Amino acid sequence: MKSRILHVDMDAxxxxxxQAEQVEFRGRPLVVxxxxxxxxxxxxxxxxxxxxxxxxxxxxxxxxxxxxxxxxLVPGDYEKYVHVSEQVVRRLEEFSPEVMVASIDESxxxxxxxxxxxxxxxxxxxKLKNMLWKEMGLPCTVGIASTYIVSKxxxxxxxxxxxxxxxxxxxxxxxxxxxxxxxxxxxxKAEQIFNLLGVYTIGQIWQLSLEELEKIFGQSYGFxxxxxxxxxxxxxxxxxxxxxxxSREITFDKDLVYWRDIVPLVVKLMEACTYELRxxxxxxRRIVFKVxxxxxxxxxxxxxxPRPTFFDNNFIPALFSLVEKAKERRYQVRLVxxxxxxxxxxVRQSSLFYLSREERMNRVLRSIDVLRNRYxxxxxxxxxxxxxxx
DNA sequence: TCTGGGGTCCTAGGACCC
DNA sequence: TCTGGGGTCCTAGGACCC
Numbered sequence: 213m214k215s216r217i218l219h220v221d222m223d224a225x226x227x228x229x230x231q232a233e234q235v236e237f238r239g240r241p242l243v244v245x246x247x248x249x250x251x252x253x254x255x256x257x258x259x260x261x262x263x264x265x266x267x268x269x270x271x272x273x274x275x276x277x278x279x280x281x282x283x284x285l286v287p288g289d290y291e292k293y294v295h296v297s298e299q300v301v302r303r304l305e306e307f308s309p310e311v312m313v314a315s316i317d318e319s320x321x322x323x324x325x326x327x328x329x330x331x332x333x334x335x336x337x338x339k340l341k342n343m344l345w346k347e348m349g350l351p352c353t354v355g356i357a358s359t360y361i362v363s364k365x366x367x368x369x370x371x372x373x374x375x376x377x378x379x380x381x382x383x384x385x386x387x388x389x390x391x392x393x394x395x396x397x398x399x400x401k402a403e404q405i406f407n408l409l410g411v412y413t414i415g416q417i418w419q420l421s422l423e424e425l426e427k428i429f430g431q432s433y434g435f436x437x438x439x440x441x442x443x444x445x446x447x448x449x450x451x452x453x454x455x456x457x458x459s460r461e462i463t464f465d466k467d468l469v470y471w472r473d474i475v476p477l478v479v480k481l482m483e484a485c486t487y488e489l490r491x492x493x494x495x496x497r498r499i500v501f502k503v504x505x506x507x508x509x510x511x512x513x514x515x516x517x518p519r520p521t522f523f524d525n526n527f528i529p530a531l532f533s534l535v536e537k538a539k540e541r542r543y544q545v546r547l548v549x550x551x552x553x554x555x556x557x558x559v560r561q562s563s564l565f566y567l568s569r570e571e572r573m574n575r576v577l578r579s580i581d582v583l584r585n586r587y588x589x590x591x592x593x594x595x596x597x598x599x600x601x602x
Numbered sequence: 603t604c605t606g607g608g609g610t611c612c613t614a615g616g617a618c619c620c
Numbered sequence: 621t622c623t624g625g626g627g628t629c630c631t632a633g634g635a636c637c638c
Contacts, residue, residue: 256606270605398636508604514632549607
């Protein structure tokens with residue numbers, strides 16, 4: 213028996229959550245922005261009413277106001293969206309025991325075994341859409357197909373507030389006329405390359421051999437495109453639950469000139485990363501410092517440790533040496549960021565008889581984190597994060 | 603109208619080793 | 621006296637997604 217996969221993708225998720233919460237915002241152009249009162253805030257999600265004015269993700273707030281003066285601007289509340297997302301997933305489990313959460317606003321349901329409980333695929337899909345809309349005030353788009361990739365591409369065609377099912381055996385008919393951009397991972401650059409080759413639709417990709425695709429797009433991605441353009445899923449055996457990177461970055465409202473003003477902020481970003489690292493019971497073997505200068509040139513500097521660690525006092529000297537490299541380009545600074553990568557779970561047994569220097573530091577950090585859990589993150593900082601105040 | 607913040611995955615070049 | 625090829629690690633950068 214052929215399996216059937218249902219893909220749910222929430223429409224304009226963050227904006228829809230705000231509209232569901234505030235009834236007077238429904239039907240009005242609404243935009244969720246990164247920072248409302250900063251000259252450098254941008255759109256993180258826009259309602260379909262706002263999109264009608266040409267507003268799209270990543271657009272600066274100034275341009276948003278110009279395109280639509282009466283737009284409703286709302287500051288993003290990520291924790292709220294995570295919470296609503298979890299409620300949505302719980303409701304989805306009523307339609308199949310096999311729910312795979314793909315992102316904050318996307319899930320896949322294997323409905324092969326549960327569709328008979330609802331009479332038909334169409335009835336199941338309509339019931340699911342109605343439930344999310346009537347009970348949570350959230351619009352979504354649903355796609356059903358025999359593979360994950362085709363269900364995802366069906367959703368892309370049916371947005372917004374739509375439903376599209378691709379019957380088993382009709383996959384190639386569905387895929388053939390779609391533009392190459394419909395394939396996940398094909399962005400502006402890859403599209404341009406395809407167009408130079410005279411390839412505009414998925415059907416035309418079939419003319420290219422696996423070898424040609426691998427030569428053009430690299431081994432890994434070439435293979436993905438080859439498979440996906442034919443509607444086949446690609447086993448993602450590399451996927452684990454292990455987070456790959458923990459990062460924090462900040463764009464200043466105005467470019468900064470002096471490193472003595474910047475460094476304390478960099479240390480605070482690092483503290484936020486290492487705090488999350490320890491909350492997740494992980495260690496990092498690599499630290500990256502990112503700078504975007506006033507001319508938008510972006511550089512990264514990184515350092516790898518011989519062994520993974522979670523100690524702030526290991527990260528700080530490494531971070532400072534990376535900052536020194538960034539200083540060599542004498543330019544105003546627009547953004548700084550800190551990333552921890554090469555993450556692994558902490559496995560550390562403590563000796564019963566004595567506490568090593570590491571173990572003592574470990575205990576200091578744990579007590580700092582306890583204070584932070586109780587009084588807030590900013591309750592405790594390293595001296596270097598405090599700048600001039602000592 | 604100047605261009606956010608959180609991620610994922612991949613590639614290329616150089617160092618170094620055998 | 622000059623030179624092979626494969627493998628791994630490190631670093632920097634880039635495409636793409638939500």
